[in-house]
Each structure stands twice: as C-alpha cells, then as structure tokens.
Amino acid sequence: GAGVSQSPSNKVTEKGKDVELRCDPISGHTALYWYRQSLGQGLEFLIYFQGNSAPDKSGLPSDRFSAERTGGSVSTLTIQRTQQEDSAVYLCASSSARGTEAFFGQGTRLTVV
C-alpha cells in the first residue's frame, strides 16, 4: 500500500476484555515495529519483527501483550484482559530490510473504560 495502515483508528473497550489491533505495513517492507504513546510515558518501543520472527520483544509490558506477523506482512497486536493503564495510542511502523527510516501509521487510540 501507499503507507502504513492501522485499524481500527479508535477502540473503546471495557476493562477485562481482549482487543486486537491490526497493522498493514508498506508493501515490501520486511521490518515492522510496534510502539505505544501514552501520557507521561512518551513513546515506548514494544516489539520488532523481521519477516515473521520477532528478534526483539523486550518492550512488551506484560504477558497480557502479544503480537504476531503472518506472511511477512500484516501484524496483529493482542492485549488480553485489558486494564485502564493500557489506554494509549498504539503506533505501527515499517521499514525496508536495510532501511534507516521507519514509516509510521496513524495509530490506534485505545481507551479502556
């Protein structure tokens, strides 16, 4: 696609429910990243994919968070048993294999009520 696409753009969920956030990277980009932007925490790295494998998942805040990538393309970030502190904007980015520049999507604003 022309850019990184994320869906949904906004998600409101009840505490304790599971949510799935989707990221569709730029076509041909092998690297994909998830970041979280929240008040007071700034932008935090969550996980990095190269192809379908995740060599660095050090930023996932707890075992309630997981992510997968299939076919070297679309990625899904899943948050189980959501908590209010999970409320944030979740940003996805992609880059080419040797790229020094990450292209960001518009983000998914998650609100846990």
Added chain:
Amino acid sequence: AQSVTQLDSHVSVSEGTPVLLRCNYSSSYSPSLFWYVQHPNKGLQLLLKYTSAATLVKGINGFEAEFKKSETSFHLTKPSAHMSDAAEYFCVVSYTGTASKLTFGTGTRLQVTL
C-alpha cells in the same frame, strides 16, 4: 543503553522568527539520529535523518539539523517559523544502523504565535 534528551518540553516563537529545538544523545560509536514531527491527531512524519554522511542535514519544510559529535548534540533549526510548524517534535536515536528499536525523546511542543 541508548538515550536521547530533549532539553525543552515547550518552545514558543513568533511567526517569522528562528526556531531552535535542542537534542542531546548518549554517546555511541555510530548513532543514527532522526527528527520526527507529529501534528495534532496525526501520525509521525520524518523531518530529517543523520546516518554518518554529511553532518549538516537538510529536511522537509525548511528544517535542518547539525550533528555535533563533540557536543553529542543534534539540534533542529529553522530560519523562519510558520504557523503550520506548530506541532510536537521528537528527537530519535538508533544505534543499530537500521530503523529497529528507535529510542524517542520526550518531545518538544512548538507553539508559533502571530
């Protein structure tokens, strides 16, 4: 661990005056440095990047930044501010040579007044 410090959380300038947004990074052998801009309710857009080529980097919309190894700085400048420049600006560092695991500064909110 890599880190980047943005020295001002908020900067206010008058339209037509110069802009200076300050950024310092933790020392490393070969950092890649970036400036991203985020307009309200918009995604992050790359302004410019330094990847060990020319130390003075020119970006979009008239912005530029100079990599100074001796000062471990990468300050963002623009000669003349425009109202449309009002946004949040992030200084970002990567030590892997690629875009993986970017470390973001805390951001500087630029306000432009008439």
